[in-house]
Amino acid sequence: MNLVKLAGMAELNKITRRSALGAIAVTALVAPGELEATPDEPETEHEGDGPFYKPGAPERNVFLESGIAGTPFLLQGRVLDVTGKPVANALIDLWHADSSGEYDNQGWKLRGRFRTDGSGGYTLKTIQPKWYKAGNIVRAAHFHVKVSGATNPLLTTALYFEGDPYLNKDGMVKKSLILDVKETKKGRTADFTFVLRKA
Ligand SMILES: [Fe+2]
Structure with a gap:
């Protein structure tokens, strides 16, 4: 060699x-x-629940009832964990102001709790809330929401609406929480995926 x-x-x-x-x-x-x-999957950003949360809302995913006026809003989507796995039977507790920017603090109007299906999917039928003033602060219109799975830590956050005139004037708004809203013949609609931390 x-x-x-x-x-x-x-x-x-x-x-x-x-x-x-x-x-x-x-x-x-x-x-x-x-x-x-x-x-x-990045975890959904958190936001405080504000002064109008009431625990124990009725279990329902349709908030439309007599006395509720406003543009119908269909919110739908899924709940996943950070690995992308659907969270079945997650509990979604959602509440929001009415079309005048008022919360129902006596009763349960525009408040409810509902669960995801076996694929982590959810649907909510409600109305478009209006922006409101809290003292000197103007809050862009929003849904407040708490989401939890059987073993996933609680996520408290809020969802905003693309096109809201107060998005840029409300310092609490996070870009990742702004819904891409579509106008339909039946009202407005948006999809949102909540991503929860694992236990
Ligand atoms: Fe609020």
């Missing part, structure tokens, strides 16, 4: 060793445990 051939074999050994190490590194990167620990 000549020197050139020996040098060539040494080089080949190096490459083979490098490839093997590379394969080990790739295997480690895609190990199932690693994948589960890597969030691939």
